[in-house]
Amino acid sequence: MRIGDVSDRSGVSVRMLRHYDSIGLLSPTGRTSAGYRDYSPADLHRLLDIEALRTLGLSLAETRHALDDPAFDAPAVLDRLREEDPDDEVGVDGIPVGAVTDPESVSATADDLRSLSDAAARRAESLQEELDTATRAGAVVRLEGRRRELARSVSVRDRLSAALQAAREETPDSDLDRVVDERRAxxxxxEEACTAAEEKAGDVDVDDLAALADAAAVRVRRLRERAVATGNALSEASGKLSQHGGVAEDLAETRTTRQRAEREARRVERQAAAAHLLHTTVQQALTAARERYEAPFRGTFEKLARTLYGAPVDFEFDADLTVARRSFQGVSLDTAQLSGGAREQLSVLTRLAVADLVGGGDAVPVFIDDALGFSDRGRIGRMNLVLDALGRDHQIIVLTCDVARFEGIAGAEFVPMEQVRAGA
Known part of the structure; x- marks a missing residue:
């Protein structure tokens, strides 16, 4: 199973699964040929055990100890947890009971609430099955954890069902279904446009075209040099002919040399014309290929830029797809004329756009080192929105000495360097 499938089945986020792997608490049994994590049914079972123990309040170290050490004292841990939580007030996954308010205060769409309700129901059914298994096996810790989590899951499901009903009264399912149909269309x-573009592009390789263009340019230059040398030889032969007009032997030899030079000149000219045609054709193909690759990059880049600037903004790109000019609110400036903060923001947007295209729907790791140091607070806030949106599909790692720059990223997880060095 891929990491996304495991996340869907267990309710554990992809980010947490990667964290479990990094600390050695839950590592996948294998890897696919492409290098992606491949989880086995035994791995999924261990994950459920981990979540059950975590629900009971065990730390990650205690959870690993409980699963890997046969001498683990489960009754003693249960007694300690009961003393720490005598009233059983800890909710599902650490959420206090009562944290879910009345339906009017729930800020979510009907689809979100329906998904949460269904997930809670599936989780409750899964936990009930595991509870029965744990009871038969006599696993004391798992039994206690499943009972408590089952009760809380049912409670959450009921509250979410009420909130879902309220959301349905406000926005009928028919309206949502209509919007979904429009989005699917x-x-x-x-997808059809993308398929047509791919068929049109064929197997064109931009690097190969560039190499052919360079080789053709060199060939044209060399042929032109040979044409000049041949012309010089022709002129020299003509001069000799004029000087020795009275000598029949020299005249015949000179004429022969001239004829050979003329033939060579015509041959070189034909080769030069052919090389020039090849160079022109390759350049045209290279330009067409670049335009096909530039279109999806430009679309992704300008979409991110609209979030950053809060309004439409146009860009001009160089041959290597770097930003050459920005037009915003009626003012057009070359990149060199922009402030250091603006150039830094465009560099980050370029990296994010390339990562999103390279990923092709899969998660891609992106490293950003101490960025936004020259940006104002308003731009930093909007850049946080961009990073938060991309972070839902990719793993964005930011190294910074100023955490306050990235506090606006809702889904961010802050890890101090001391903890990274310690291997926690």
Whole structure:
């Protein structure tokens, strides 16, 4: 199973699964040929055990000890947990009971609430099955954890069901279904356009075209040099002919040399014309290929830029797809004329756009080192929105000495360097 499938089945986020792998608490049994994590049913079972122990309040170290050490004293841990939580007030996954308010205060769409309700129901059923298994096996810690989590899951499910009903009264399912159908139609149109573009592009390799263009340019230069040398030889032969007009033997030899030089000149000219045609053709193909690759990059880049600037903004790109000019609110400036903060923001947007295209729907790690140091607070806030949106699909790692720059990222997890060095 891929990491996304395990996350869907268990309710554990992809980010937490990667964290478990990094600390050695839950490492996948294998890897796919592409290098992706491949979890086995035994790995999924261990994950459920981990979540059950964590629900009971065990730390990550205690959880690993409980699963890997046969001498682990489960009754003693249960007694300690009962003393720490005598009233059983800890909710599902650490959420206090009562944290879910009345339906009017729930800030979520009907689809979100329906998904949460269904997930809670599936989780409750899964926990009930595991509870029965644990009871038969006599696993004391797992039994206690499943009972407590089952009760809380049912409570959360009921509250979410009420909130879902309230959301349905405000926005009927028919309206949502209509919006979903429209989005599916748009996605289908985009997929068809993408397929047509790929068929049109064929197997064109931009690097190969560039190499052919360079080779053709060198060939043209050399042929032109040979044409000049041949012309010089022709002129020299003509001069000799004029000087020795009275000598029949020299005249015949000179004429022969001239004829050979003329033939060589014509041959070189034909080769030069052919090389020039090849160079022109390769350059045209290279330009067409670049335009096909530039379109998806430009679309992704400008989409991120609209979030950053809060309004439409246009860009001009160089041949290597670096930003050459920005047009915003009626003012057009070359990149060199922008402030250091603006150039830094465009560099980050370029990196994020490339990562999103390279990923092709899969998560891609992106490293950003101490960025936004020259940006104002408003731009930092909007850049946080960009990083938060991309972080839902990719693993974005930011190294910074000023955590306050990135506090606006809702889904961010801050890890001090001391903890990284300690291997926690």
């Amino acid at each position: 748009a996605v289908q149109d985009a």
